[in-house]
Amino acid sequence: MGGKFGYALRETLQNLRRNVVLTGASMLTVAVSLSLVGAAFLLGYGVDNVTQRWQGGIEFEIFLNENITAEQQARIQRELDASPDVARSQFVSQAEQYELFKVLFADQEEYVEAVTAEVLPPSFRVEPSIADADVISALGDRFKGEPGVKDVVFAEETVRTLLRVSGITQSVIFAVAAVLLFAAALLIFNTIRTAIFARRREIEVMKLVGATNWFIRVPFMLEGLVQGLAGASVAFAIVYLVRNAAQDAIRNVPLFDGFVVVSSQVATTGALTLLLGAAIGAVGAGVAVTKFLDV
């Protein structure tokens, strides 16, 4: 068993070395395409995080005092329900605010530890039924002076633009990445085909003396997998570095102060990138092996 495994590993490494140029080309293509995929995901996460309060048509949020009485809260609720200009309103409790806070500040543990749910204001998120900005701002302002209300915060024009533009940007990036991923799969396919051709004598002898089909296939499959994974690792490294640099660059830009991508989201993106890389490699190699090995 050790011998079998050793053989597959040795052959894989040898093939990768023998084919440096082609292998490099496929790895680079995987790296570029998966960098784009990773970047698109991180952008998506960032926009999600910064606009979390404003998704689904929410136009303003009424923040309440932490010590608001039940009657005051019920009164605001009734008022919102009664208003014909309000399509939907959603109460966000202190506990829920804290959950959101924990997500946004997951990378700054000292904040999370210092803050408890009690110090965060509960709120109502309001989706108006009209699109007119003046009417919306008048509607929101009406709640400003009410007892128990701390402040009313409106979705800014920039946030709305961000939501729209990031959606389009993501779609474009994904489309380009899909084309590049396809190219990467074809390159891996071609690399494996070349490797099979270079070793056709050995394969002939292997079949002759009774090597099993899987024994012949595995080194080539592994070769494709390694190319995919290596490209994905490079892609992930690029995305990770760019994310850190970008995070530092925009830290003090007011509009982007909520634009963070937390570590767990970066990790998810990384896992996804590696998985995609492995899949591309395995598929490219798998097709080549089935097509050209004839075993």
Added chain:
Amino acid sequence: MIKLDNVSKLYKSDVVALRSASVDIKKGEFVFLVGPSGSGKSTFIRLLNKEEVPDEGRIWVAGKDIAQLSPWKVPFLRRNIGCIFQDFKLLPTRSVYENVAFALEVIGRPRHVIPSQVPAILELVGLGKKFKNLPHELSGGEQQRVSIARAFVNRPLILLADEPTGNLDPTTSVGIMRLLDRINRTGTTVVMATHDRSIVDTMRRRVVELDRGTIVRDQTRGVYA
């Protein structure tokens, strides 16, 4: 050990390579397949290790009906069959030792059997001292010995030889035939396709003659024609 029952093989639907061939070969027999080029000798050989599939009839090898054999079992059939060829099919970048070891390695034999079995088989074929050489540094006869070592290192039940002396001069051929005879005496069934008259006439073994795909003669202790 080997049995063909009414086996036919056609290429491109009209070229007949083998027509209604029936042969029964016992364990330990040495059989010559003779006949002019294109008479179906190679097809006969290739049918036995399932490189070709018959269009009609049934074939048993080592007690198994190989038409019924599922594809994933074919490698295990081939481990019971050693093959040698006119063009040796050695790997040019590997030494004599590595060429033989390769056959053990790729069928997943434990690593430790290689250093014990490879030198022994190279000694048997008379190449004990040339194990480090590359194939192109050897004579044709020596290369064929390497290929015999590779075919026999796994101690197969059957040895198939397709014109093994086709590229060799008569003196060298005699040496190869002595070796095949020795292997046959260990109990290995040998089937050899050839059109080397002097070899067949000297050895006086069973002869199966093919002519345009049909068996025209099956004679124990036969001669070429």
